Amino acid sequence: MMRRWILGLLGAGLLAAGAARAQAAPDELVRRISTEILDTIKADPALQAGDVPKLIALVDAKAMPHVNFQRMTALSVGRNWRSATPEQQKRLQEEFKLLLVRSYAGGLKSVRDQTLVVKPMRSNPGDTEVIVRTELRGKGEPVQLDYRLEKQGDGWKIYDVNVLGAWLVEQYRTRFGQEIAAGGIDGLIAWLAEGNKSAAKS
Secondary structure, eight states: OHHHHHHHHHHHOOOOOHHHHHTSOHHHHHHHHHHHHHHHHHTOHHHHTTOHHHHHHHIIIIIGGGBOHHHHHHHHHGGGGGGSOHHHHHHHHHHHHHHHHHHHHHHHTTOSSOEEEEOOOOOOTTOSEEEEEEEEESSSSOEEEEEEEEEETTEEEEEEEEETTEEHHHHHHHHHHHHHHHHHHHHHHHHHHHHHHHHHHO
16 A cells, blocks of 8 residues: 555655746646656656666655645644654654655656546635546556645645545554654654665665
8 A cells, every 4th residue: 555655655756846836726736746756757767767866866856845744744743743852853854754765766767658637626715625546557457645735835735645535644643653652752763763774775
């Protein structure tokens, strides 16, 4: 399931598109940036070959500006977020971001001929939170991808992703809760840091 979520996240693209594009409607933003990132991968042999450092640089520079990491991290940690110190919250965000960047970069190696179809969106003009429903199509069965976005001063930001009925935040909240129960907030931070170190060596 996590592998499919990675593929879904990269399918949506989330390329940074500048201030003007950040103000675009959420469904149009997803459609535009997904096309750009997929075209970038298809045109770059190094990305297609799985150049991990280059993939990580691409993800960190182009995708992450469109994600509200503080909210995503807080929702994933759950009620324990409020009891974490500011320093612990900062560390959690740093390690969680690195985890997602590496996972996202690894998933990019699977991209070849996929295209993203954005479904008609049901929302009102004044909504500040919406769900953009899409479908990643290529070889095999299409993959359902839904994105929760919130409107901020600098445009729309993603804070949760749903692949085939499973929301990212809910999946992480369960695992994070297990680590917190075993070792507290510091235990979760240590678990994330160790995972990121192991991934860097592989």
